[in-house]
Amino acid sequence: MMRLIAALLALTALVAPSGTAGAADAAKGEVLAKRWCATCHVVAADQKVGSTQAPPFSAIARKPGFDAAQVALFLLDPHPKMPDMGLSRSEAADLAAYIAAQK
Secondary structure, three states, X not given: OHHHHHXXXXXXXXXXXOXXXXXXXXXXHHHHHHHHHOOOOOOOOOOOOOOOOOXXXXXXXXXXXXXXXXXXXXXXXOEOOEOOOOOOHHHHHHHHHHHHOOO
């Protein structure tokens, strides 16, 4: 009986999702930022030029009360000044995590 319980616990550990499975990935967000956002925003320290109408990601990340979850929600809703990028929820979270990392 103890062997059966041990085997079931081991199997559960293998198939259960890990705690980080749903975590946002800033590295994936960087790829998205360079593809979609770099035309208007300065998205990285090595980027020289962005639009004067769009704030750099570092400035967005340093705003008081910055909340990556709120940024992700903002990115999912098309806005007149931004193109509809058709991001998935996980892509929006990845991009928001990358923006947060630009502090």
